[in-house]
Amino acid sequence: MDLDRHDFELDSLIESIKSNDNRLIALQIPEGLKMQALEMMDSIEDNTGAKVVLAADPCYGACDLVHNKMQMMGVELVAHMGHSQMNIDSGMPTHFINVTYDGDPDIAPALPILHSHRELAKSRLHQEIDVSNEEDAKDMFLDAVGRVAPLEDAKLGLVGSIQHLHLIFDYKKKLENAGFQVEVPVGGARLTFPGQVLGCNYSGDDPKIGHYLFLGSGDFHPIGLVLHTGKPLTMLDPYTGGATELSLARVERILRQRFGLIMSIQDAKTYAILIGEKPGQMRRTLAMRMKKLLEKHGKKGYLLALEHISPELIDFYPVDAYVNTACPRIAIDDSVRYDKPLVTPYELEVALGEKKWENGYQFDEIP
Numbered sequence: 001m002d003l004d005r006h007d008f009e010l011d012s013l014i015e016s017i018k019s020n021d022n023r024l025i026a027l028q029i030p031e032g033l034k035m036q037a038l039e040m041m042d043s044i045e046d047n048t049g050a051k052v053v054l055a056a057d058p059c060y061g062a063c064d065l066v067h068n069k070m071q072m073m074g075v076e077l078v079a080h081m082g083h084s085q086m087n088i089d090s091g092m093p094t095h096f097i098n099v100t101y102d103g104d105p106d107i108a109p110a111l112p113i114l115h116s117h118r119e120l121a122k123s124r125l126h127q128e129i130d131v132s133n134e135e136d137a138k139d140m141f142l143d144a145v146g147r148v149a150p151l152e153d154a155k156l157g158l159v160g161s162i163q164h165l166h167l168i169f170d171y172k173k174k175l176e177n178a179g180f181q182v183e184v185p186v187g188g189a190r191l192t193f194p195g196q197v198l199g200c201n202y203s204g205d206d207p208k209i210g211h212y213l214f215l216g217s218g219d220f221h222p223i224g225l226v227l228h229t230g231k232p233l234t235m236l237d238p239y240t241g242g243a244t245e246l247s248l249a250r251v252e253r254i255l256r257q258r259f260g261l262i263m264s265i266q267d268a269k270t271y272a273i274l275i276g277e278k279p280g281q282m283r284r285t286l287a288m289r290m291k292k293l294l295e296k297h298g299k300k301g302y303l304l305a306l307e308h309i310s311p312e313l314i315d316f317y318p319v320d321a322y323v324n325t326a327c328p329r330i331a332i333d334d335s336v337r338y339d340k341p342l343v344t345p346y347e348l349e350v351a352l353g354e355k356k357w358e359n360g361y362q363f364d365e366i367p
């Protein structure tokens with residue numbers, strides 16, 4: 001990663017610490033930037049009257065704000081890097097730093113993929129989906145594009161990860177000049193910026209968008225977006241300048257795995273219901289609803305609350321399966337690491353017959 005091309009906005013943080021006359025602040029930064037943490041701590045301490053504590057636990061999102069433990073330590077301000085504010089209150093004054101990257105790759109490598117995806121989207125316009133029996137319904141579940149909501153248009157949805165969103169309207173113009181009708185989706189309260197997506201929230205999607213371009217690196221956000229929408233997606237990586245598509249075969253492999261997990265819990269009698277303790281992952285009401293649902297079906301659900309969820313912390317409990325209400329990506333991306341089936345609330349509902357296969361796969365979104 002070329003750190004010189006990232007803007008860590010340390011000057012504005014230093015100004016804010018000085019103007020508030022903070023004496024103790026906490027610095028919370030994502031895993032990929034932790035190597036730079038000590039340098040940043042030096043710079044803040046050298047330029048202000050504050051001491052800095054690094055929140056050194058893993059941090060993967062703004063859902064994971066440090067909270068009461070830092071307050072007990074006397075921390076007055078949290079500087080949270082790499083993620084934008086979401087609709088949660090950690091109870092601590094928090095200064096968000098988006099950490100933007102100035103790379104603006106050429107769109108040319110993405111154009112052939114975008115043209116083919118637009119044709120695919122056009123072919124799906126107003127498509128009716130016919131499900132007449134249980135086998136068709138299960139096929140529908142496994143079909144990465146088998147969505148019930150018909151498309152109303154074949155526009156290009158332009159989205160990105162936080163580091164690149166400051167470029168999103170420049171890219172909209174570039175793509176319009178290349179002949180695309182472009183929409184920058186605006187999502188719900190969990191998202192701060194137009195075009196923003198999170199691993200757990202794609203609420204800006206709409207039926208007029210037929211395919212997507214994701215500005216960012218890695219396939220974490222793209223996988224969630226395609227699981228959620230079934231729409232073809234091109235990735236343009238600002239760090240390498242390369243363009244690729246997220247293959248539907250990849251998403252179908254994930255759906256087949258989800259299908260297998262649902263089948264494997266048909267006879268499960270006891271469940272651990274996982275509740276995330278991080279402020280933006282805590283879905284207590286959903287967890288209680290799962291417990292009641294299990295009781296209704298003559299099964300047992302034990303509520304387990306954890307800050308970090310990992311196999312070492314839960315695999316020894318004598319239950320048949322887990323249902324996860326914390327970060328949805330724990331079930332989707334990590335279930336192979338656990339000894340027992342780890343499913344989402346929706347997948348449990350399908351296994352119990354409360355939700356139908358023919359409605360297609362429903363991504364576990366946190367609104």
Ligand code: SF4
Nearest residue numbers: 060061063199200327
């Ligand atoms: S995907 Fe998970 S880690 Fe990322 S913001 Fe959502 S809940 Fe947090």
